[in-house]
Amino acid sequence: MTAHQPTDLAADFARRHIGPSAADTAKMLETVGAKSLEALIAETLPTSIRQKAPLKLGAPLKDERPMTEEETLEHLASLAAQNEIFTSLIGQGYSGTLMPTVIQRNILENPAWYTAYTPYQPEISQGRLEALFNFQTMICDLTALDVANASLLDEATAAAEAMALAHRAASARSNRFFVDSEVHPQTLAVLKQRAAPLGWEIVCGDPLSDLDGNEVFGALMQYPASHGAVRDLRPAIAAAKAKGALAILCADPLALTLITPPGELGADIAVGSTQRFGVPMGYGGPHAAYMAVRDALKRAMPGRLVGLSIDSRGAPAYRLALQTREQHIRREKATSNICTAQVLLAVIASMYAVYHGPEGLAAIARRIHRHTGVLAAGLRQLGFTPEGETFFDTVTIKLRADDAFRARAEAERINLRIEAETVSIALDEITTPQIVEKVWRIFGGALAYDGVAAHARTGLPLDLTRGSAYLSHPVFHAHRSETELLRYMRKLADRDLALDRAMIPLGSCTMKLNATTEMIPVTWPGFAALHPFAPAEQAGGYRTMMTTLERWLAQATGYDAVSLQPNSGAQGEYAGLLAIRAYHASRGEPQRKICLIPASAHGTNPASASMAGMEVVVVGCDAGGNVDVDDLRVKAAGHAARLAAVMITYPSTHGVFEEHIREICDIVHGHGGQVYLDGANLNAQVGLARPGEYGADVSHLNLHKTFAIPHGGGGPGVGPIGVKAHLAPFLPGHPVLDDGTSPVGPVAAAPFGSASILVISYAYILMMGGEGLARATAMAILNANYIARRLDPYFPVLYRNHRGRVAHECIVDPRPLKTSCGVTVDDIAKRLIDYGFHAPTMSFPVPGTLMIEPTESESKAELDRFCEAMIAIRREIAEVEAGRFKIENSPLRHAPHTVHDIAEDAWNRPYSRSEGCFPAGSQRQDKYWSPVGRVDNVYGDRNLVCSCPPVEDYAEAAE
Missing domain, CATH: 3.40.640.10 (Type I PLP-dependent aspartate aminotransferase-like (Major domain))
Known part of the structure; x- marks a missing residue:
């Protein structure tokens, strides 16, 4: 399409992003009792805060006209072309990697995975919870530690969280924290910033020589070191623990397939990044960091933790465990402000491990190490001796890079880590012999890879060679073919309820359309x-x-x-x-x-x-x-x-x-x-x-x-x-x-x-334009007021302004029902699953209530479907109030209903199977079936299981 198209076509994206049509908008305004959308906004927002002029965005929009989807993709392609793709051998925690295309298409580019919400409703999140459980198992196995969380934001913030954990848990009474001088510079910078407001002092040095003289509450070390050395850190770990401090390793998970894992070295905590497990560098993120700890620290660990519990039938079921909402419980005494995880990226990393298995990961690691050994041998031939004799994927040369050196690197289109006195080269999964030869040319030599390879030697110390098994669970062995992995990912996706299936009406979470055009780049x-x-x-x-x-x-x-x-x-x-x-x-x-x-x-x-x-x-x-x-x-x-x-x-x-x-x-x-x-x-x-x-x-x-x-x-x-x-x-x-x-x-x-992922928001604004963004906001407010008006006779709306309006969300109050007939907010939330809906936000900010946010993306038909489901649930509650059955025997308390309820031979409940499994107004042909019954949260916390059992348990069970 050309740039000269009429404005109505240019604004077409906003029409598709916003759910209600013009006719539906008129009907909804009539329902809420507003003469126009502008009149509704005037009754909702205080006049004193209304902005005076329309939102103007300017370039690259022309005359404030939003771009069409085709124009947006063309524009973004021109921006992408301005980014020069060199071969980056900088390392420092970021590596080139190959995402299997089956994972790219069926996880990263699949709305069943990327439009899902945080798994607060575990019954309808079993797919992503299992994938995260696999992630936790992978991390526990690679680090040889007992418990891992469901991911953190990045390696540097994970290190900061580990420092805070050490301060809480260490027996040493100190405000000093030791940091290895060989941690990545960005990690050190984040640690310093995190420590400063809390009055903690960062002591930096060589852990093998400088730790003894310092009284600290924790010591954090890089493994392998930022400049490449693979050091035996056992003496430093022992020295830290002798002081009552906790020992923390920032460990490369791919290197851990070949070298002794942190748990076996004696570390208390391991953190790191799983970026090189198939996740693109993406100019810095997003990537899934990890944290693993010894068992004694599991209840103090920050972030999300997926645990295994049972459902109402006693079948295994996953759920978020322990302190998953501790910020709401402990407030300013919370151990962390982390209230989420990098789920999508952790799922990708876990599927990378599922696809490759332990043998595949080790083969990738050995290939990278082999290339690094050949690189080091060639550099020696050229007269450049790497610093230190040990390495995994990175070698460092003492060299002050001059203009000629930099020019040769640019000519070869290779980025190296060039510092004041050294040059470091970090190889990765996409390194080829040809790339190694290019690096030699940068250093002034023309060598042939095959000729040098015969003289290369390993850089891994024999006393740090990994001998323990990892990834022994069947899930890491059962999906070697693309067919099997494809079916496994589809099976997990089918267990979840995401935005591609139905409205997710979570208050304060804004689950709006994530348009395909925004995602493509x-x-x-x-x-x-x-x-x-x-x-x-x-x-x-x-x-x-x-x-x-x-x-x-x-x-x-x-x-x-x-x-x-x-x-x-x-x-x-x-x-x-x-x-x-x-x-x-x-x-x-x-x-x-x-x-x-x-x-x-x-x-x-x-x-x-x-x-x-x-x-x-x-x-x-x-x-x-x-x-x-x-x-x-x-x-x-x-x-x-x-x-x-x-x-x-x-x-x-x-x-x-x-x-x-x-x-x-x-x-x-x-x-x-x-x-x-x-x-x-x-x-x-x-x-x-x-x-x-x-x-x-x-x-x-x-x-x-x-x-x-x-x-x-x-x-x-x-x-x-x-x-x-x-x-x-x-x-x-x-x-x-x-x-x-x-x-x-x-x-x-x-x-x-x-x-x-900033490109997503950029594309969204580009296609909406200022006028479209303002209309989206107004429609979000209309949708919320429409739901409030429809539901208020059945579930009273708790808060409104003095004109009777809500903003973009509303809180409905079922609390009196608990007193009158025992119905809880949980009962309503779980019964909504039978109607094919994710529940609204439960018990926040008011315990026992539901906070509903429809967003502008939901059509009137979907809003009505949700309202009808809530109204039908209120009728079922009325039957409990009327004494047809007690709450314990009602469809509400037994919800969600599963296929097991349909297939069960005996049925002794006071309502029919049809009432339970196909409630009034729900769709039979396209029904979403919860894969498990109501999950027992108390059982899960009392019997904490956060990783797959070892394969020996399966063997014992089979005997």
Whole structure:
């Protein structure tokens, strides 16, 4: 299509993104009692915060006309072409890898996997939970440690989480933490930033010589070392443990197929990245980090943990275990603000291991090591002696690179890790003999690979050769052919309920359309194949895209600057609070550490404040769910000399635009504090109101909510922050960008966080345009008010504004039913599965309630289908109230119903099979069947199993 097409065709994407048609919109407005969409918005948003002018985006849009899908792909292809794909042998935690195409097509590019939500409803998440269980098993086996979590954000933040875990769990009473001088530089930078607000001191040195003289609570070491050496760290590990400190290894999981694993060396914790297990570098992310611990530490481990429990029939069933929602329970005393995982990437990494198996992984590792040995032998022939005799995939040469050396590297289109006195070369899965020969040419020699290979030797120490088995579970042996793997992935996908099947009406989570056109460029080599530390001139397309995206986000929010680095919403919160902390310090007010947080706030808010070294003071909420302004005023005044910030979610967590938001901002500013506005609910504001204009100083922006990046089953997420001009100098830095000179250090391993998926939000904004974004926001508000109006006679809506309107979500209140007939919010949630729906958000922010967010993407037909299901459930509850059956014997308590209920010979329940399995209004032909019955959460925590049993258990069971 040409650029001269009519505007109605150019805006066609917005029409397809927004669910209700014009006719449906008119009917919905009639139902909610609004004369027009604009009239509804006027009744929903306070007049004082409405932005005065339409949202204008500017270039590359022409005359604010959104691009068509075809134009967008053409434009993105031109940006991708501006990224030069060199062979990056930089290493430093990022490697070239080959994603099996069967995994690319059927996981990464499959909406059944990427549109799924965090598995809070385990019955309808069994597929991705099993894949994560495989991931945990893989990590436990490779590290030889007892328990692994379901992934973390990246290696550097995983190392920071391990440091925090060591501080909690170590017997040593110290605030000093030892860090190996051979950790990756970005890891050290993140560790330093994490430690500073908490008053911990980072001691850096050689663990084999410098650890003895330091009293520390933990010691973190790189294995293999960042510059390549494979060191025997057992003496250092023993020295740390003798002090009562915990020993942590940052370990390369592929190297662990050949060298002694951390658990066998005596380590307490292992962390690292699984990026090289088939996940593209993507200019820095997203990738799945891992953490594994000894059994004694499992209940203190941060992040998600998948456990094995049983369902109502006693059959095995997976679920999230232990502290999966600890931020809501422990608030500022939470051990971490991590409330998610990199699920999609962990699934890819686990399937890579399932496909290759232990023999395949070891073969890949041996091939890489063989190439490295040949490389080292050739360098010796050329007169360059590698530093040290041991290596896995990286060799380092003492060399001051001159212009001629750099020119030869550029001519060969190879990136090396060039530092002041050394050059390091890290090989990977895509290295070929031809690439090794190119490296020799960079060093000035013309050698033939085959001629050198005969003289090459191993770089792995004999006393560190791995002897223990790993990946012995049948799942890592049963899917060698593409046919078998294809069927296995399909089987798991069929067990899940994702957005490709039905509406996911989760409050505060914005499960909107992740359009195919937005997703397509993610796997293009021009975006996927770049190393995050490649020279900036090789990433011209990325830099153009990111600069534009930063500008768009600033325009949409009223802020002056944006950082794209935080790779989750929680990390965005943390980065925003670090900016506030540094700002106060720059003004000579480091004592400002009090953070006011409403009682209704998401649990990551107080956890993030605690991590930033702040003290949380809770502000009450009134009967309408709003911040109690009088209480805020008293506490702000009482802590005026030490007030750092207020953290507020807007619209409120209760789903209402508070009328006093400007007053709240003025009160806090009047006492010297800053306003942090949580961007989780930005989908109710884009194009209608700008936080930076009505008083906020900083917000994180959930791109995986408002700006269409998929949730991926619980990750990836992106949480950039927008700030007003006075906070711009305190955005997170990165040693690759600023040599560590920024006042605030990095919060993520890569300079631009999860860069490869920023293209999704970029494409979304490009195709929607400013007008389309504003209409999407208005329609999200209409959809929520439509649901509120339809459900209120059956499940009363708990909070509205003074005009009777909700924002983009609403809370319905079934709590009286528990008193009248014993029906719980769990009963309603599980019964919705029988109707083919994911439940709304349960018991947050008000215990016992349901928070519903429909988003703008859901059609009136789907909204009606959901409402009819809820109304039908209310009729079933009425039958319990009328005494037809007790709650214990009702369809609600037995939900979800499975195929076992249909096939069961005996049926002694007081309702028919048809009533249970095919409730009124549900579809029979296309029915979604939950693969398991209701999962027993208590059993799962009491009998914690978080990885596949060893193969010996299967042998014993068969005897």
